[in-house]
Every structure is written in structure tokens, then in C-alpha cells.
Amino acid sequence: MNKYQLYKLLRKHEDLKVKRHPMFDKNRFMKFLMIFMWLYYAAILIFMGVTMAIGMKGAYNGVAAFHVLDGWFPIVLIIDFWIRFVMQDTPVNQAKPYTLLPIRRSFLMHVYLIRSGFSLGNLYWGFMLVPFGLIAIAVPFGWIKFAGWLFGWWLLCIANGFCYLFVRTLLAKHMAWLVLPVLVHGAVIAAMVLPEHNWLDMPCTALLNSFANWNILSILAVFAVIAVLYYANFLLQNLMVYNEISKKENVEVKNTAKMSYLNRYGQLGEYLKLEVRMKTRNKTPKMQFVMGIGFMLFFSLMMYFTDAYSGGFMKSFICLYNYIFLGLTTLIGVMCHEGNYIDGLMSRRESIYQLLRAKFYFNSFLLIIPPLIMLPLMISGKMSVWMNLGYLFFTVGVIYPILFQMAVYNKDTFPLNQKITGKQGSTIQQILSLVILFLPIGIEKLATLLLGDPWGFILLMCLGIVGVLTHKIWLKNIYQRFMVRRYTNMEGFRASRNS
Numbered sequence: 001m002n003k004y005q006l007y008k009l010l011r012k013h014e015d016l017k018v019k020r021h022p023m024f025d026k027n028r029f030m031k032f033l034m035i036f037m038w039l040y041y042a043a044i045l046i047f048m049g050v051t052m053a054i055g056m057k058g059a060y061n062g063v064a065a066f067h068v069l070d071g072w073f074p075i076v077l078i079i080d081f082w083i084r085f086v087m088q089d090t091p092v093n094q095a096k097p098y099t100l101l102p103i104r105r106s107f108l109m110h111v112y113l114i115r116s117g118f119s120l121g122n123l124y125w126g127f128m129l130v131p132f133g134l135i136a137i138a139v140p141f142g143w144i145k146f147a148g149w150l151f152g153w154w155l156l157c158i159a160n161g162f163c164y165l166f167v168r169t170l171l172a173k174h175m176a177w178l179v180l181p182v183l184v185h186g187a188v189i190a191a192m193v194l195p196e197h198n199w200l201d202m203p204c205t206a207l208l209n210s211f212a213n214w215n216i217l218s219i220l221a222v223f224a225v226i227a228v229l230y231y232a233n234f235l236l237q238n239l240m241v242y243n244e245i246s247k248k249e250n251v252e253v254k255n256t257a258k259m260s261y262l263n264r265y266g267q268l269g270e271y272l273k274l275e276v277r278m279k280t281r282n283k284t285p286k287m288q289f290v291m292g293i294g295f296m297l298f299f300s301l302m303m304y305f306t307d308a309y310s311g312g313f314m315k316s317f318i319c320l321y322n323y324i325f326l327g328l329t330t331l332i333g334v335m336c337h338e339g340n341y342i343d344g345l346m347s348r349r350e351s352i353y354q355l356l357r358a359k360f361y362f363n364s365f366l367l368i369i370p371p372l373i374m375l376p377l378m379i380s381g382k383m384s385v386w387m388n389l390g391y392l393f394f395t396v397g398v399i400y401p402i403l404f405q406m407a408v409y410n411k412d413t414f415p416l417n418q419k420i421t422g423k424q425g426s427t428i429q430q431i432l433s434l435v436i437l438f439l440p441i442g443i444e445k446l447a448t449l450l451l452g453d454p455w456g457f458i459l460l461m462c463l464g465i466v467g468v469l470t471h472k473i474w475l476k477n478i479y480q481r482f483m484v485r486r487y488t489n490m491e492g493f494r495a496s497r498n499s
Contacts, residue, residue: 012112045128052128053135065136066149070208071201073153076125077160080183082298084121084164085291087369098480109237113230116165122157129153129271137212145212155222162229165173169236171287178290186301193305267351271358278337282416285337288329296322296373316441319387322370323395323405327363328436331403332429334359335482339413339493346486353479356407364396390457391462392442397467399436401474406432408481411492 040221056065138146164183170177191199200473210218262269278285299318338345338355345351371392377383409428440460448456467474482489 006107017158024098037478042124045125046131049128049130049132050135052134052140056136064140066212067205067209068134069132069136070205072196073156073208074190074200075190077156078127078188080157080160081164081181084161085168106234106238109234113162113165113233113237116161117158117230118358119161121159121384125151125153125157141212142213146165148214149208149212152219152222154276155211155219155226159222159226159229162226165233166229166236169219169233169240170284172240175283175290178294182294184267187302189305194230197417214216254430267348267354268358271351271355272362274355275358275362278416282337284414284416285330292325292329293355293369293373294358295325296370297393302375304380312445313441315383316444317437319374319383319391320395320440320444321437322374323367323391324436324440326366326369327395327400328433329391330363331359331400332406332433332436333410333414334404334407335410335489337416339411339497342418342490342493346490351477352428352482356404356475356479357472360400360404360475363400367392367396384453384457386454387444390460391440392461393468394440394460394461395464395466397464397471400406401467401471402432404437404475407478408485412496413493430453 011385052069053065056068092461167177167181170180188200192201207218240306247282260275262272263274279289280286299321303315303318334356335342345355371378371388374383374388378385378388389460406429444460446456447459450456451459
């Protein structure tokens, strides 16, 4: 079998892996929903491209509209980088099934790295760039310049994708590597936003303009950067692949926190310890927590230093997002991580009820983080204190009870120490996530419209307080309904444990 035939076989296996996945039939509706959301965001990008081209063309006299966009292209690449955490897999995980077969590792790495570079995801920003370029470049300057400009954007997206792969692979080794992109992106944003004039405006504009003019030196320079990133990823992926397959871990003997102060709460205290240790020891929950903090900081800083999110809807969305993100990533899959050891949990009377109580208390305690992050926004007046109080209590007393209902219906085990993008969840989890993201904003807008600004948020607080005061009642109800379905759920947890 030659290399071309082997490549075709790998492509065939990728298609079969998707079709034969045990979640395929369960998530068929979710796949249609994902296609709809893909088209929805594509339509948003097309709309943004058209409106920006028309708006910039009239707002900046004497400056070409595409030069204005080019001056801010690092922001697009930063957004693209962080979106890839949800959408893009790493070559190490794709190559796992083949490394014990008589196939050269170098060939596998080259195949998956090249496919990552030429993936359709690198063209997704074209939904915004193509309509923008047609109006701002092709009509006034010609099609050749438009083609060079698009080609330059595509090369930058490829380089950005290889940067992501490098960082994502390092994160599998240690979470501390997340500091690297945070510092780099923070420095770039600071250089663009904090000074009176964007320091990166002229260099970025000159680079994209050289692409539009088909400057060979600029194109070769970007190709050289891509080659360096490609080779760095190739070496790193080869170094990591066997550790990923064998799940080899360096076990260090160290003193762990005993949290003896929780012993006074008996079984509830033990489950509180379990929640803390899950967040601090297991890769997947830890990664979700760190990413949540990172996204909250990112949106809060963007709102603090710019007026891009000063509109009413975006202000409400950021405030709600900051309060629900940590709980949403955990509670939408409540009991799914516990599916790894559900048989042990079921061996004790009412242990599930105590576990649900511990989860509610622990996730409620984590809500002290968002107000601390958004404190500068409240001090500066960019966000209302009443809005924060309203969404704080509404999250604990209304959103959390809704999310906890998933404990009755979840029956798919989520891995504790694998990457975040492994399983995408069931249909009902995806639909509920969308409802949680947008329904509270609708309730807030309606309440403030009918009752006025502070009283609308006070109504959200009152609804939340009712949910908090009655938490033992609805948690007991969830526990009783879970026990009715316990054998069905346990069978699902066992069946999906190694899928």
C-alpha cells in the first residue's frame, strides 16, 4: 500500500468514525441544530462584512475601508484562536488509533498537520471577508488586489491555527501553559486599545496591503513563519503521542489538602471534598474552570477598555454569561462525570441526594468570582450593581434548578482526564444551553420595561431568593425522580464509559 492509498484509507476511517459513533443516532437532531447554528453565524458574518464595508467607506474620508479593517486584524485572529478550543481537534488525538499499527508516526503527523492547515475552518472568516472585500476592494481597486488580500488573510488564519495546535498540545501536559496565549493576546490588545492611537495600526495595514499588492517578500515571510510553526508542531506532536496513547503520568508524592473543616458536615462534607478535588485534580473539569475564568476576564476587559459592548443587549449578555458559565459547563452535564464511578455512588443510601446538595452549594460558592471580576465595571459605572445582584440571585435560584433537572435525564459518561472537545452532549443539553443563554435576558428586558430599571432586577432577585430558600425541596424531587430512572441511567453510563 503506497502513501496515497494509505491517506485515502485514513480519510475513510475518519468518516466511518463519525457514522459509527454510539452518540450518532442520539445526536441526530443536534447535528441539524449545529448545521443551523453554523449557517446562522455565517449569515451574521456576511451581514457584518457588508455593513462594515459600507460604514467604513463613508466614515473614514481619504482612507480605504479595507485599511481600517486591516489595522485591527489581530483582534480577528485572537477571536479565531479561542474559538478553536471548541471546534478543532489535535493531531495527537486523531493519530491515537494508528500508532500501534505498522504505520510511520511521521507520516501520521504530516497527514493530520496538513489536513489541519487546509481545513475548511480556516476559510470560515471568508463569510465576512469576501463580502467586505467585494465592496471595499474589488469595485474600487480591482479583482487582483482583492484576491491577494484574501490570500493573505487565509495564510494568517493557517498560521494562527498552527499556533493554536502548539498551545493546545502543551495544555495537555500542564495547564500553566495557558498563561502563554493569555499574556501574548493581552499584550496585543493593550497595545491596540490603551494608547490614544493604535500602535499596531500601521504595521498591520502595511502587511495586508503588501498582500493585496502581491508582494513576494511578504508572502515568503509568512510562508516561513508557517513552516517554522509546522515543524515545531511536528516535533511536539511526535514527542507527546506515546504519552497520550498510554496515558502515562508522572505520579508525584505530595501532601494534599485534607479539608478537615468539612468533616463536621458528615456525608455532605465528603461530597464537597469530592467536588473540590474534581476541579483541582482532573484535567477536563480543571480546563473548563480555567477557560471560564479566561473568557470572563476577556469579555470584562473588552467592555472596560472599549465601548464595543456598551449596548443594552451585550451588557446583559456579558453579565449573564459571567454568572452562568462556570455552572453551565458543569451542571449541563450533571452526573456525567460521576458516570465513571456511578456504581460506587449507588452503594450508599441517599448518597445521590447528598451529592446533588454538595454540587449546588459548591457551584453557588463559585459565584463569588464573577462579581470580583466585574467590580471595576461596577465602579466605573459601565455596569449596574442592580444588574449584578439580579443575575447573581437569578442564577442561583432559577437557572441552577433548571440545570439540575438534567441529573434525571443524563446517562452518558464524560471523561475526567481527556480533552474538552471529546463529547458534545445530548440534544436536550444543547437546546437547554441555548435557552439558558438567551431566555434570562428576555425576562430581564421584559421586567425592566414593565417595572423600570431597578425594579426589574429586584424582581429577578426575588425569583432567585425563592429558589434558594426552597432548594432542599426541589433537590429532593430531583433525587426521587433520578431513583425511578436509576437502572436506565446506570446502563447508559456503563455503555458510554469507554466510547
